[in-house]
Amino acid sequence: MSNANVVKRGSSSLLILFVVFVFVLCSLFLILYGAHVYASVRDRVDVDFSHRMGVSYITNKLRACDMKGGVAVMGDAATLRLCTAPDDPSPQYMYIYHYDGSIMEYTTQFTGDFDPYDGEIIMAADSLIIRQVPGGLRFHLGIGDKDISYTVSLKST
Numbered sequence: 001m002s003n004a005n006v007v008k009r010g011s012s013s014l015l016i017l018f019v020v021f022v023f024v025l026c027s028l029f030l031i032l033y034g035a036h037v038y039a040s041v042r043d044r045v046d047v048d049f050s051h052r053m054g055v056s057y058i059t060n061k062l063r064a065c066d067m068k069g070g071v072a073v074m075g076d077a078a079t080l081r082l083c084t085a086p087d088d089p090s091p092q093y094m095y096i097y098h099y100d101g102s103i104m105e106y107t108t109q110f111t112g113d114f115d116p117y118d119g120e121i122i123m124a125a126d127s128l129i130i131r132q133v134p135g136g137l138r139f140h141l142g143i144g145d146k147d148i149s150y151t152v153s154l155k156s157t
Helices: 003-064
Strands: 071-074 079-083 093-099 102-108 120-124 127-133 136-143 146-153
Touching (some): 003 079, 003 146
Antiparallel strands (some): 136 146
């Protein structure tokens, strides 16, 4: 066997190893990139799901109290007071409001002042504005760079 054949075999082996190494490296980068894309899509879906659930929760609470005297927008259009049974001698009042980067709910048997810190978190949000419109309420939620607006029709208005 000549010296030229040995060099040729060695260089072809190196070339094959190099091609396999490049293929493995590209496969690894493709897997890492796919995992990153999957994680970002999953996070976005989780955030959207939590916002949809929060909006649905508020809407259902509002519809459960949709009766004369059951729904009132208070103060600076950032607090919603709901009453489960206004005619009952000891009704339950639910306050839905924005506090410290979250939409909160506070339930009590008393009307008047309450500590907003004591409420339960419904969802994260930067702002909440509630306006009365003909036939219902208009909600504006500021969530990050999004603005979610929706109207809930009420029978009692």
